[in-house]
Amino acid sequence: MALSSVQRVALVTGASRGIGAETARLLAKQGRHVVVMGRNAKSLEEVCGEIRGDGGSASYKTCDVSDGAALNDAIEQIAEEFKRLDILINNAGMTKDGLILRMTDEQFDQVIAVNLRSAFVACRAALRPMMRGKWGRIVNIGSVAGLVGNFGQANYAAAKAGLLGLTKSIAKEMASKNITANLVAPGFTDTEMTCHLPQQVKDYAIRVTPLGRFGQPKEIAAAVAFLASDEAGFITGQALAADGGMTMC
Numbered sequence: 001m002a003l004s005s006v007q008r009v010a011l012v013t014g015a016s017r018g019i020g021a022e023t024a025r026l027l028a029k030q031g032r033h034v035v036v037m038g039r040n041a042k043s044l045e046e047v048c049g050e051i052r053g054d055g056g057s058a059s060y061k062t063c064d065v066s067d068g069a070a071l072n073d074a075i076e077q078i079a080e081e082f083k084r085l086d087i088l089i090n091n092a093g094m095t096k097d098g099l100i101l102r103m104t105d106e107q108f109d110q111v112i113a114v115n116l117r118s119a120f121v122a123c124r125a126a127l128r129p130m131m132r133g134k135w136g137r138i139v140n141i142g143s144v145a146g147l148v149g150n151f152g153q154a155n156y157a158a159a160k161a162g163l164l165g166l167t168k169s170i171a172k173e174m175a176s177k178n179i180t181a182n183l184v185a186p187g188f189t190d191t192e193m194t195c196h197l198p199q200q201v202k203d204y205a206i207r208v209t210p211l212g213r214f215g216q217p218k219e220i221a222a223a224v225a226f227l228a229s230d231e232a233g234f235i236t237g238q239a240l241a242a243d244g245g246m247t248m249c
Contacts, residue, residue, distance in 0.1 A: 003033050003057070009082045010228065011035045011075065013065055013122060014092030016043035018191035019141060022221035023089055028056030030225060032087065035078050036060045065092045065118035066110070075125035085129040087228045090119040090163075091141040095193060100154040108155040115159035116166070123170055127179065136179035137228040140167050141220075144187045144243045160185070164239055171237030180236035182227045187243025189215040210245035 003009070010027045014020040015036035024034045028051045036044050036058060044060035051058040063074045079085040094114045096107040119140055130136030145153050146160025163183060170181040188194060188205040194214065197205075206212055223242045226232055241247050 003082060007031065007033055007057070008086040009033050009035065009078070009084050010087035010089065011037060011061075011078060011085060011122075011126065012089040012091060013037045013063075013118070014141075015047060015060075016040050018193070019186065019189065019217045019220045019224075020089070020091040021047050022217040023091065023224045024058065025051055025054070025056070026218075026221045026225045027087070027089075027228065028058055029054065030229070033057040033059070033082065037063050037065070037074070038092070039064055065122070066113040068117065068121045071118060071121050072125045075122060079126075079129040084133050085126050086133060086135060087137045087139075088122060088126040088130075089139050089141070089224060089228065090122055092118055093141065093193075095153065095156050097152045097156065099152055103154060108158075111155040112159050112162075115156065116162045119163055120166055123166070123181075127170075127174065130174075130179050131177050134178055136174070136177070137232070138167070138170060138179070138181040139224050139227045140164075140181070140183045141224070142167075142183045142185040142239065144185050144241060144247050147185055147239065147241065147247055167239070168237045175236060178233075180227075180233065182232075182235060182237070183239045184220060184223050184227065185239055185241045185243065185247075186220045187215060187241070187246040189217060189220055191217060208246055209243070210248070213244065215242060215244055 010032040012024045015024045016038040028034045048058040143160040145157040149157045167183045
């Protein structure tokens with residue numbers, strides 16, 4: 001696919017729906033060519049079609065991000081195809097909730113593989129073309145669970161907390177290369193991941209959120225897009241809680 005010589009390329013993982021899809025749409029509206037990644041080709045095609053129908057530029061790449069070798073190869077292929085990779089949004093995630101005394105090793109490892117290890121692999125692969133281009137933006141999608149923990153989510157909270165440490169380490173290592181790394185930590189957001197929560201859990205979430213509602217994917221995407229912009233060039237190693245005030249001190 002032919003791009004202009006100055007058009008930046010953004011990769012968004014977990015982009016078939018929710019926060020990932022909204023982020024891809026917004027980045028495309030801002031003039032980026034967006035590569036959407038996920039496991040479901042049909043869903044990815046639909047997102048690309050919506051972006052193109054709105055005048056944007058998009059393509060897709062199917063990949064199971066828990067397969068580190070496949071993810072690394074996919075990112076190398078993207079960088080080779082477009083001769084650059086400027087923005088990486090690590091949004092792919094999953095939950096396997098349960099009390100820690102009942103949580104299996106497999107449930108823990110699955111969540112770590114998708115939510116944390118895949119981000120490490122993706123960052124490592126994306127940093128090479130970013131360094132060649134002397135510019136880069138990495139935005140990892142964390143969670144308030146990674147900031148304060150959460151009942152029944154020891155695996156998820158551990159992965160998201162680890163993601164914050166990964167983000168800060170990359171920020172320190174890459175600052176001299178004009179590459180920033182930041183994290184957005186959403187609170188309760190109206191996505192497929194939360195729509196199946198029991199009503200009593202949803203009611204509790206609204207009670208502990210000062211703004212008194214769930215966030216919308218577009219609101220999270222706006223925070224992500226800002227951190228991926230030129231204007232955010234002096235911000236790195238930070239965690240932005242987009243949580244309706246839930247974790248304010």
